[in-house]
Amino acid sequence: MLRYVALRVLIALVLVWLVSTLVFLVLHLVPGDPAELLLSAGNTAPDPEAVAQLRSQMGLDRPVLAQYASYIADLTHLDFGVSLRDQNPIAPELALRLPRTLELILAAALIASLIGVPLGTIAAMRDGGWSEKLVSLLASAALSTPVFVVGTTLVLVFAQWLGWISAGGYVPLAEDPARHFALLAMPAATIALPLTAVMIRMTRASVLEVLEKDHVRTARAKGLARGPIIRRHVVRNALVPVITVLGLEMGTLIGGTVLVEYVFNWPGLSGYLVRAVEARDYPEVVGIVLVISFLFVLLNLLIDITYAVLDPRVKLAK
Amino acid sequence: MTLKMNRRGFLNTAMATGTLTFLGAAGLRAQEGGTLRFGLSAYPPSFDMWASTGTAAGTVKLMIHRGLTSYDPQGVLRGELAESWEVDDAGVWTFKLRDATFHDGKPVTSADVKYTIEKVGAEDSTAFRRAQMASITNIETPDEKTIKLTTAEPIAVVPDWFAHYHMPILQEGSEATSTVGAGPFKFDSLERGVSVKVTAYDGYYKEGEPKVDGIEAIVYSDENLRVAALEAGDVDIIEYVPWAAMERIEENDALTLNTVPGPFMYLTFNGTKAPFDNPLVRKAIGHAIKREDVVAAAFYNHGAPLSHLPLDESSSFYNEDLADGWDYDPEKAKALLAEAGYPDGFSCTMLSTAQYGMHQSTAEVAQAYLMMIGINVTLDLPDWSTRVQKGNEGQYDIAVMGTSADMNDPDGLTTIMDGSAKPSFVRSFGIEVPAVTEALNKGRVTFEQAERKKIYHDMEAAAIEQSPCVFLCSRAQGYAMASTVTGFSNLPGQLTFYSGVTLEETAKG
Numbered sequence: 172m173l174r175y176v177a178l179r180v181l182i183a184l185v186l187v188w189l190v191s192t193l194v195f196l197v198l199h200l201v202p203g204d205p206a207e208l209l210l211s212a213g214n215t216a217p218d219p220e221a222v223a224q225l226r227s228q229m230g231l232d233r234p235v236l237a238q239y240a241s242y243i244a245d246l247t248h249l250d251f252g253v254s255l256r257d258q259n260p261i262a263p264e265l266a267l268r269l270p271r272t273l274e275l276i277l278a279a280a281l282i283a284s285l286i287g288v289p290l291g292t293i294a295a296m297r298d299g300g301w302s303e304k305l306v307s308l309l310a311s312a313a314l315s316t317p318v319f320v321v322g323t324t325l326v327l328v329f330a331q332w333l334g335w336i337s338a339g340g341y342v343p344l345a346e347d348p349a350r351h352f353a354l355l356a357m358p359a360a361t362i363a364l365p366l367t368a369v370m371i372r373m374t375r376a377s378v379l380e381v382l383e384k385d386h387v388r389t390a391r392a393k394g395l396a397r398g399p400i401i402r403r404h405v406v407r408n409a410l411v412p413v414i415t416v417l418g419l420e421m422g423t424l425i426g427g428t429v430l431v432e433y434v435f436n437w438p439g440l441s442g443y444l445v446r447a448v449e450a451r452d453y454p455e456v457v458g459i460v461l462v463i464s465f466l467f468v469l470l471n472l473l474i475d476i477t478y479a480v481l482d483p484r485v486k487l488a489k
Numbered sequence: 490m491t492l493k494m495n496r497r498g499f500l501n502t503a504m505a506t507g508t509l510t511f512l513g514a515a516g517l518r519a520q521e522g523g524t525l526r527f528g529l530s531a532y533p534p535s536f537d538m539w540a541s542t543g544t545a546a547g548t549v550k551l552m553i554h555r556g557l558t559s560y561d562p563q564g565v566l567r568g569e570l571a572e573s574w575e576v577d578d579a580g581v582w583t584f585k586l587r588d589a590t591f592h593d594g595k596p597v598t599s600a601d602v603k604y605t606i607e608k609v610g611a612e613d614s615t616a617f618r619r620a621q622m623a624s625i626t627n628i629e630t631p632d633e634k635t636i637k638l639t640t641a642e643p644i645a646v647v648p649d650w651f652a653h654y655h656m657p658i659l660q661e662g663s664e665a666t667s668t669v670g671a672g673p674f675k676f677d678s679l680e681r682g683v684s685v686k687v688t689a690y691d692g693y694y695k696e697g698e699p700k701v702d703g704i705e706a707i708v709y710s711d712e713n714l715r716v717a718a719l720e721a722g723d724v725d726i727i728e729y730v731p732w733a734a735m736e737r738i739e740e741n742d743a744l745t746l747n748t749v750p751g752p753f754m755y756l757t758f759n760g761t762k763a764p765f766d767n768p769l770v771r772k773a774i775g776h777a778i779k780r781e782d783v784v785a786a787a788f789y790n791h792g793a794p795l796s797h798l799p800l801d802e803s804s805s806f807y808n809e810d811l812a813d814g815w816d817y818d819p820e821k822a823k824a825l826l827a828e829a830g831y832p833d834g835f836s837c838t839m840l841s842t843a844q845y846g847m848h849q850s851t852a853e854v855a856q857a858y859l860m861m862i863g864i865n866v867t868l869d870l871p872d873w874s875t876r877v878q879k880g881n882e883g884q885y886d887i888a889v890m891g892t893s894a895d896m897n898d899p900d901g902l903t904t905i906m907d908g909s910a911k912p913s914f915v916r917s918f919g920i921e922v923p924a925v926t927e928a929l930n931k932g933r934v935t936f937e938q939a940e941r942k943k944i945y946h947d948m949e950a951a952a953i954e955q956s957p958c959v960f961l962c963s964r965a966q967g968y969a970m971a972s973t974v975t976g977f978s979n980l981p982g983q984l985t986f987y988s989g990v991t992l993e994e995t996a997k998g
Binding site for chain 1 (some may be wrong): 532534535536537540541542543544546547612613614615616617619620666680681682683707708709710711713714717718720721722723871872873874875877878879881890891892893895904905910911913914915916986
């Protein structure tokens with residue numbers, strides 16, 4: 172078991188390294204020069220001499236392989252380096268922004284589970300009835316509405332019409348907890364909406380499948396009440412595939428909350444990544460992608476472990 | 490049934506929590522006070538005060554720092570750290586400094602100015618004004634308050650050089666990223682990528698200014714959210730108002746929209762390959778595009794057609810006789826194409842970007858009109874960074890570009906029109922019109938106003954004839970604010986991005 176986990180971790184690390192190398196090399200192939208871009212902000216023509224100076228200060232006049240070597244060397248002692256633009260250290264910035272994005276995703280996953288699992292179960296129980304149709308209709312609508320539409324609509328209604336809440340922004344939890352959660356509500360709800368739809372569909376399909384299983388029939392036959400059957404024998408067993416999907420969806424969200432962070436001015440990791448890519452800030456981009464891919468791999472590992480908790484038949488050591 | 494109960498119970502709880510959260514938020518909205526909240530369009534990419542780091546960074550610099558000169562709300566050059574200046578017959582400029590102090594209380598002296606000029610013009614400099622400062626051959630500081638500048642040849646626009654927001658005077662010995670300035674506001678704190686806070690400097694040299702206790706500049710990259718934040722009262726003033734929202738803001742009694750016609754859209758060409766090495770072809774394109782449609786499509790009619798050089802009607806350098814230099818005339822365009830040897834047109838690519846709506850819309854309208862004279866245009870719409878690179882390397886046939894000039898003086902068009910300079914995405918690739926380059930060089934060293942006007946008139950005539958680039962329209966550049974905000978001005982024409990200088994006069998009301 173321990174050996175298995177160790178092997179998995181090793182493979183994960185190699186994967187993460189491959190991803191970072193790939194990103195580093197691809198970035199250098201993409202057109203766009205960080206020095207030129209920085210000095211031509213505001214669409215002005217920069218002084219060519221100034222650009223040449225900045226290039227050399229940024230270390231971009233060295234061969235790509237030399238840049239890569241020093242980058243990997245720094246990375247081995249966990250030094251993520253500094254931003255090309257303002258020499259801001261990258262590691263603290265990652266440490267600051269990653270929890271914000273994780274909080275957003277976790278809040279969304281919580282909302283999606285709390286709404287999606289019960290609704291999905293209802294839909295399965297009432298298969299063919301009007302409530303099943305209604306739930307399915309809502310799920311389809313939620314799934315097919317783009318996040319920027321949902322986000323912009325929420326801002327319009329709650330910030331501009333009703334004036335209940337600021338139009339986006341972020342306040343640290345320690346500074347003002349109530350305002351922190353108030354600001355979290357809209358972006359989390361926006362991400363949660365399509366996620367809820369996925370949860371409803373997965374739960375419904377999974378519950379329907381379990382309902383047909385022998386052990387459910389047996390439970391019914393021995394006269395168990397409906398409530399306990401659903402709770403103990405149906406939902407619990409139906410949750411395994413649902414959690415897998417939730418986990419995978421959360422993994423993609425770590426780097427995929429770009430639009431939501433943008434629409435709500437949530438200073439998380441995705442927004443950081445977009446600005447770094449736009450500026451071709453190589454060390455920043457690589458650092459962020461490294462963290463995201465690491466988390467993605469970690470999440471997959473966690474899903475496997477959760478399986479075992481929920482379904483004793485799944486064994487880690489195989 | 491159990492399930493029903495659960496569902497109802499769940500829904501009730503969810504609704505109750507949701508409602509509570511939102512009710513809680515209503516009482517927690519930002520408090521009114523003496524702090525002006527400014528919605529920025531971008532976070533400064535760096536705090537190098539002398540580097541060209543964009544207009545949003547420029548606004549932040551104008552809160553903290555001051556140059557020797559600046560422009561007043563009417564766009565007239567005025568003194569800041571310099572209270573007066575004069576030029577002698579040999580072209581030596583003498584600046585007299587006023588009694589101003591840096592935020593640490595130390596006086597601003599000629600040594601600080603000398604230090605700034607030397608650092609900006611130094612060999613290892615990455616500054617915006619590097620070339621200009623490097624052209625200053627001698628700096629004399631006869632006393633603490635006087636500085637004399639000698640340039641290789643006499644230059645008329647030296648005082649304008651020091652008005653730029655990327656040319657603040659920093660304290661002797663300080664780093665380029667120093668936030669200790671002589672401006673109206675002291676740097677307080679920042680959250681990278683999110684906000685910058687400044688507080689009023691009580692030792693500022695202008696009596697009774699600044700009028701607010703401080704400014705919190707909050708970044709809203711999404712233009713719609715920026716407007717929403719203003720409408721919701723989260724911020725008091727925003728820059729870079731999106732054109733689609735201008736009408737709505739104008740109709741809102743609680744808000745004020747302040748726009749000036751300034752920045753402009755134009756087409757650049759790659760002159761290193763046929764057919765754009767031919768002035769007739771370029772001029773034909775200038776006559777082929779109906780500019781009203783560009784204004785409508787890209788700027789929701791908040792702009793004006795531009796069929797001459799971007800010298801505004803209000804400018805003393807405006808030339809009435811050349812105002813319709815590139816008038817919309819498809820027949821003339823076709824005739825010019827035929828004369829150039831392309832009676833049946835040709836195919837080419839047009840570089841723009843999908844990242845900014847105004848650039849893409851301009852390209853689409855231009856494409857449609859060029860089709861009508863037989864030019865088959867394929868659009869190339871990469872992200873902005875790639876577009877910049879392709880522009881610098883000449884990887885295009887025609888390109889759409891939008892920017893503002895450095896100043897309202899025609900010399901501010903140098904970076905766009907001077908084809909003798911190294912290639913840049915802001916100007917055409919490999920097209921040098923000697924008459925234009927010569928006029929720019931001559932205008933810069935000519936002091937007599939009437940003579941300058943003639944030089945730039947002839948330059949405009951040559952530019953229209955040779956069409957090194959073709960101008961399409963000017964756009965309304967806007968700030969929007971709560972109606973209670975007073976004293977903020979949008980500087981005219983090309984100076985619109987200097988408007989942050991009036992934050993010292995801005996009050997919340």
